[in-house]
Amino acid sequence: MIRLRSSFSVALVMLASASLAQAADYPNKNIDYVVPFASGGAVDITGRMIAEAAPEAFDGKKFIVKNMPGGGAVVGQTYVSSAPADGYTLLAMTSSVINNSLMKDVSYDLDSFTPLALYNLDPEVIVTSAKGDLPDLEAFLAAASHGSVSIATPGNSTSHHIAALALAQQQGLDFRYVHNASAAMQLQQLMGGHVQAGFMSLGEAVGPAKDGNIRILAVMDQARSDLAPDVPTYQEVTGDDVQWGTFRGIGAPAGLPDEVEAELASRLQKVLTSPEFIERMAAAGYKVDYRDDAAFRQYLDKTATQMEQVIPLLESQS
Amino acid sequence: MDYSALWAAGLHAFSLWPLLSLCAGVALGLVVGSIPGLNDTITLAVLVPVTFAMPPDIAFPLLVGVYCSACFGGSFPAILLKIPGTASSVLTAIDGHAMVKQGKAGMALGIATYSSTFAGTLSALVLVFFAPLLAQYALKFGPAEYFSLSVLGLSTVVGMGAGNAMKSAFACLLGLLVAMIGMSPEAGFPRFTFGSFWLFEGLPLTPILIGLFGLSVVFEMLSTRAETAAGDRIDRTPIRFGDMLLSASMIKRLLPTWLSASALGNLIGILPGAGMLVAIYLAYERVRRRFGERCGQGLPEGVAAPEAANNSVVASSMVPLLSLGIPGNSTSALFLGALLIQGLRPGPGLFEASPDVAYLIVICFVIANLMMFPLGLLLARLVPNLIRAIPQPLLAASIACLCLTGAYAIGNSVFGVVVAVCFGGIGFVFNRLQVPLSPFILALVLAPVIERAFFQSMALSNGSFTYFVTQPLSAGMLLFTLLFLLWPLGRRYFRRRQQALAS
Structure with a gap:
């Protein structure tokens, strides 16, 4: 042996x-x-x-x-x-x-x-259910600073969970986290209106938003994206430069x-x-x-x- | 509903190439489904990149064919060898193999073929005509509903294990324990991982199934004496087509079972996450409730119910994908990939943006299920006789080979093989002690769903337990759970009273 x-x-x-020796004739x-x-x-x-x-x-x-x-x-x-x-x-x-x-x-x-x-x-976006009671970022921030807002994530410790934690700390917001096993289940909860808001990648959010099932409140990037030109950046609305992705x-x-x-x-x-x-x-x-x-x-x-x-x-x- | 587009897609499906690729898909699905260690997810993972270069009207019929027929293919080894080829035929093995022992192999395979075709076609039609409606219903399922549905599913273990409730409960608890391994969904805390990153995401399900059902049978073959085993197997007449065709009276007898099992499959199968197994177990539980002790001893309904349920889940798991863009399970996640790569985005817009492909896909589900019937009978005619022709040692070796290859292929790692071998040993011991395996599997699959849904509900309700009963759907399912649990006790009580009155 x-x-x-x-x-x-x-x-x-x-x-x-x-x-x-073969590095020269790579690959x-x-x-x-x-x-x-x-x-x-x-x-x-x-x-x-x-x-x-x-x-x-x-x-x-x-x-x-x-x-x-x-x-x-x-x-x-x-x-x-x-x-x-x-x-x-x-x-x-x-x-x-x-x-x-x-x-x-x-x-x-x-x-x-x-x-x-x-x-x-893929920049981070904040989304809500299209049927929900939070029509825009101001309403979302107001709700999260006076009471707590339920947030769906695709899982504990995912980059989306971390993004929400970081934002909550920076802006003094109160979130209740609803952790899922996948992005698919997160999307289902948002579409069904079981949670108030969620954090996900812009790429994942564009499709369902076009279908009218969810609403994108803001994109955490330095400029608006070509994929969703109507969605404001976080900075446009609040003045604070928040970037994540x-x-x-x-x-x-x-x-x-x-x-x-x-x-x-x-x-x-x-x-x-x-x-x-x-x-x-x-x-x-x-x-x-x-x-x-x-x-x-x-x-x-x-x-x-x-x-x-x-x-x-x-x-x-x- | 755009009937002209549907009609055009239907006509297109019957043109040469789409039909040929669908046929190839169905045949391939039957074969991989019937090989222990291979399943539809692995096959599609291999096929999806191959379909890149194909036009969509060849790519999708192929994928749909594989997806539809794989879970029916899984019933062949389940019935003949008591090795479920796929997770969906775990319960088929119980009554199916009992029928084989009674010399009714042809009939068992026939029932599986009829049930799969009937329920598969029915749910494919539901997919064609009612997908958007069902998708809206699926969205109503929130954390509380998932919790209650899973608890309801788990309550079916009470009746398993041929009347020995203690053994069922033991297997169930062990399943719950094994499910604890891995990161906790709520806090991300690693449980029972012993610092090994292999265990972070918990033990992988497919190698566990391969071990419990496939390798345990190999160990069983190794430990029985060759002569007795050979005598037990070879001494049988080959199966003919005549054995597999069901009589009109049998079809009439099974029809209610098929209908109720497909209804369950269609309603529960569309839920992303837990669908498949819960639907099968609930369908089987319904049969057990009706027939009691006879269930598990070669009852035709015991094959018909799980086979009808699993095939109706196949088409209905596409409902959330096609109408909402949410993949319901790992296989439809692969479909999502295939659609995206072809430049198609699933969701409500799919049927308007590219009706030709969208309707072709749903039509293919109907045709694939119909095709399963002749192809299934053909395979049922060939495979059992082939299995019987192979000498026992060779059969055991080839099953072991397939199982280990499959366990490796899932994660491209030896870890899967280790898990499969360990659970092969556990499965062998379970079989020797006559502890049923099905409660173990159910608990293993449902425990994470229950735990996650519980914590999600707590987060949403600020820690109030009444949340589960204030949601009407959830309350209804919990009520059913209670009835399921109290039913055997109540029945015993009434029987005693009747006896007391009679004497």
């Missing part, structure tokens, strides 16, 4: 050195694209669109989408953080990388990954050889900025906001700092 294990590790070392095989969530969600769907567009920029090599759900994305993120840094394992990176490394006992942190590209930003990007394990990192970043840029990809994403309801590796790294650091300030709230709330 010991002999087996040692020969196994020898093989691993040989594999690793072989891949170093020479298919690339694993790890989605740390079950199939069907936004990260999975957009990941599959990337995989579809990838071969053109990657010399015909394919992206193989691997769903590794579990532990609130910890399973997939751990897998990628400990995968060989050869450019053949990529991670669909979302804000959960930051949350998990700050709040859970995991073996990785933000520095365990090489950010490569950001392709989608989720992002979707692509990363790799830390310690990539420089040439591979450069290859990946430039090839991903080609994929993510191609008109066909942008069109495909638009058809599915996603806007492409491409940012390169350096800008993505900067964005991640900013989000991490923001998150670190909010985490104590989450820990003290229950």
